[in-house]
Amino acid sequence: MSDLQEFSKNTAREVEAVLDKLLPQASAEPKWLHEAMRWSTFAGGKRFRPLLVFAVGALFDVPKTRIERTAAAVEMIHTFSLIHDDLPAMDDDDLRRGQPTCHIKFDEATAILAGDALLALAFKAIADDGALETDIRLQLISELAEATGTPQGMVAGQQLDILSENKEIDAADLERIHLHKTGALIRFSARSAAIAAIASEADLAAVTEFATQLGLLFQITDDLLDATQSTDVLGKTAGKDEERRKSTYVSLYGIERASELAGETKAAAVASLLHFAERADLLRQIAESTLSRTA
Amino acid sequence: MSDLQEFSKNTAREVEAVLDKLLPQASAEPKWLHEAMRWSTFAGGKRFRPLLVFAVGALFDVPKTRIERTAAAVEMIHTFSLIHDDLPAMDDDDLRRGQPTCHIKFDEATAILAGDALLALAFKAIADDGALETDIRLQLISELAEATGTPQGMVAGQQLDILSENKEIDAADLERIHLHKTGALIRFSARSAAIAAIASEADLAAVTEFATQLGLLFQITDDLLDATQSTDVLGKTAGKDEERRKSTYVSLYGIERASELAGETKAAAVASLLHFAERADLLRQIAESTLSRTA
Numbered sequence: 001m002s003d004l005q006e007f008s009k010n011t012a013r014e015v016e017a018v019l020d021k022l023l024p025q026a027s028a029e030p031k032w033l034h035e036a037m038r039w040s041t042f043a044g045g046k047r048f049r050p051l052l053v054f055a056v057g058a059l060f061d062v063p064k065t066r067i068e069r070t071a072a073a074v075e076m077i078h079t080f081s082l083i084h085d086d087l088p089a090m091d092d093d094d095l096r097r098g099q100p101t102c103h104i105k106f107d108e109a110t111a112i113l114a115g116d117a118l119l120a121l122a123f124k125a126i127a128d129d130g131a132l133e134t135d136i137r138l139q140l141i142s143e144l145a146e147a148t149g150t151p152q153g154m155v156a157g158q159q160l161d162i163l164s165e166n167k168e169i170d171a172a173d174l175e176r177i178h179l180h181k182t183g184a185l186i187r188f189s190a191r192s193a194a195i196a197a198i199a200s201e202a203d204l205a206a207v208t209e210f211a212t213q214l215g216l217l218f219q220i221t222d223d224l225l226d227a228t229q230s231t232d233v234l235g236k237t238a239g240k241d242e243e244r245r246k247s248t249y250v251s252l253y254g255i256e257r258a259s260e261l262a263g264e265t266k267a268a269a270v271a272s273l274l275h276f277a278e279r280a281d282l283l284r285q286i287a288e289s290t291l292s293r294t295a
Numbered sequence: 296m297s298d299l300q301e302f303s304k305n306t307a308r309e310v311e312a313v314l315d316k317l318l319p320q321a322s323a324e325p326k327w328l329h330e331a332m333r334w335s336t337f338a339g340g341k342r343f344r345p346l347l348v349f350a351v352g353a354l355f356d357v358p359k360t361r362i363e364r365t366a367a368a369v370e371m372i373h374t375f376s377l378i379h380d381d382l383p384a385m386d387d388d389d390l391r392r393g394q395p396t397c398h399i400k401f402d403e404a405t406a407i408l409a410g411d412a413l414l415a416l417a418f419k420a421i422a423d424d425g426a427l428e429t430d431i432r433l434q435l436i437s438e439l440a441e442a443t444g445t446p447q448g449m450v451a452g453q454q455l456d457i458l459s460e461n462k463e464i465d466a467a468d469l470e471r472i473h474l475h476k477t478g479a480l481i482r483f484s485a486r487s488a489a490i491a492a493i494a495s496e497a498d499l500a501a502v503t504e505f506a507t508q509l510g511l512l513f514q515i516t517d518d519l520l521d522a523t524q525s526t527d528v529l530g531k532t533a534g535k536d537e538e539r540r541k542s543t544y545v546s547l548y549g550i551e552r553a554s555e556l557a558g559e560t561k562a563a564a565v566a567s568l569l570h571f572a573e574r575a576d577l578l579r580q581i582a583e584s585t586l587s588r589t590a
Contacts, residue, residue, distance in 0.1 A: 024445055024446045028446050029446065029451075029455070030445065030446070030451055030454040030455050030458060032454065032458060033445055033450070033451065033454040034445065034446070037445075080411075084407055084408075084411060087404075087407065089402075089403035089404045089407060090404050090407065107384075108384035109382075109384045109385050109454075109457050110454065110457075112379055112382065112384060112385065112407065113379075113445075113450050113453060113454050115411070116375075116379060116410070116411075116414065116443075116444070116450050117444040117445045117450045117451075119411065119414050119415065120414065120440045120443040120444035120448070120450070121440065121444050121445075123418040123436055123440045124436070124437050124440035124441060124444070127433045127434075127436040127437040127440065128433075128437050134429035134430050134432075134433055135429050137429075137433055138422045138423075138429055138432055138433065139422075141418055141419070141422040141436060142419050142422040142423050145415045145416065145418045145419035145422065146419060148411075148415040149411070149412040149415035149416050149419070150319055150325065150328055150329065150332075150408075150412045150416075151319045151323050151324065151325070151329070153415070155328070155408050155411050155412045155415070156324075156325055156328065156412075158408060159325040159327065159328040159404075159405065159408050160324070160325050162404050162405075163325060163327060
């Protein structure tokens with residue numbers, strides 16, 4: 001197992017333990033709602049965003065106790081966004097990580113509410129985080145809310161994405177969608193650990209630039225996987241982008257050029273790490289493995 | 296115009312000005328989303344929760360600058376909950392305050408996203424509130440998240456409400472639903488101003504008890520209005536409760552006994568104000584006017 005694989009596995013285990021503590025027990029009322037929240041939260045996600053929180057934390061030698069709740073909060077926000085994006089009125093997906101999506105396993109009303117509850121809980125998790133100074137908690141809450149909402153965040157990106165369906169959009173539009181839809185939360189994940197580390201402005205800027213490029217890379221490879229892999233391999237319905245006539249890096253550039261673009265974006269991500277020299281090896285590995293991922 | 300009417304009108308104007316500043320401009324992208332958020336936020340609500348924030352603020356002589364953002368945040372959470380509750384998968388309402396609901400005026404995906412964005416923005420509004428000490432902002436965010444989510448908050452109440460449809464439930468179940476569904480946010484509204492005032496434990500307890508009774512009163516009168524008033528008067532579809540076979544104070548107790556219960560609950564609310572003697576006149580008037588409201 002590579003260093004990154006081991007780090008990633010440990011991170012997933014640790015963040016899942018924190019999530020288990022923070023989420024309401026399935027035995028508490030309303031059970032149906034809490035089961036739905038837990039179903040989607042513990043459905044075997046890659047924990048890519050918590051990994052990024054912990055990897056940036058490691059770069060700055062931050063004690064894990066200072067970042068583990070924020071990592072869990074980011075994963076709650078990510079899970080909420082998947083639940084709502086999968087709804088019939090949105091992307092209408094029945095399958096996620098090889099399992100029925102929340103509104104299929106439970107029902108649509110419960111899926112909406114489970115998403116809402118995870119969204120609120122994420123902010124409470126940070127507000128109550130006794131390991132962080134009060135001003136740092138507030139900065140994290142403010143930035144997380146911005147990364148979640150509109151006009152700078154994920155919700156804005158999802159809206160732009162929906163509005164772009166069945167339309168011709170150009171490369172700048174596509175990048176704008178993804179800087180919001182996936183980029184904002186990935187950027188926050190990286191920044192949050194630097195903020196908890198009370199990093200210098202220069203360090204924070206380098207981390208932010210790295211995460212911006214990594215977020216784009218993540219999206220380009222996502223589009224490539226949707227176009228080239230089977231539903232079985234992805235654990236979610238493949239070929240959805242073409243079916244919904246979505247503009248993607250593949251539809252705009254073709255598979256070959258999109259693959260090249262992925263390589264160039266990875267190089268840009270790695271270049272932003274020069275600032276940290278060899279201290280950033282783990283982040284470099286994350287960029288490499290994002291480029292070569294198969295699911 | 297009574298003192299309360301004037302206070303209420305001024306509060307609505309002031310909170311709407313703050314909301315206008317905090318919400319993204321309709322001219323910013325994605326416009327469609329921001330228009331939807333503004334449509335539902337400025338659809339002519341009574342601003343009952345901000346009124347409660349400001350009235351408790353007045354009781355403790357808190358400068359309005361210390362509570363106006365929290366009042367706006369509460370109204371954002373309330374608006375988010377209305378947008379999501381009106382969705383086809385939930386209460387499926389086409390009409391709210393005499394106007395098409397968000398998913399009718401815009402579309403279902405946009406309504407889901409507009410609600411999500413308002414939810415995130417509410418926490419940002421408080422996190423960025425420079426008028427409050429950092430520890431107070433964190434307490435407000437934590438309590439607001441709890442009042443919004445589950446197991447203690449509004450989302451839990453909505454889930455319990457949905458699960459109770461077409462079922463026989465008893466008085467204790469009904470009260471539990473409403474202590475969560477409407478009660479939690481009303482309780483937070485009152486508490487938030489006391490917290491901003493750095494009120495004593497005894498004062499905070501009295502305010503909390505008042506708001507708990509006021510929340511129940513609000514729900515009993517809501518049920519009475521749904522059963523007795525026309526769609527035209529209410530600005531929302533009347534008679535929905537019976538149509539959906541919901542257990543309400545009217546279905547459980549009948550109109551006569553439910554009206555008596557409203558009077559008794561008002562009396563309990565007013566009794567909790569004895570602690571403040573005549574300083575609480577405005578809150579007393581709010582309880583009276585909630586009992587006698589016609590819309």
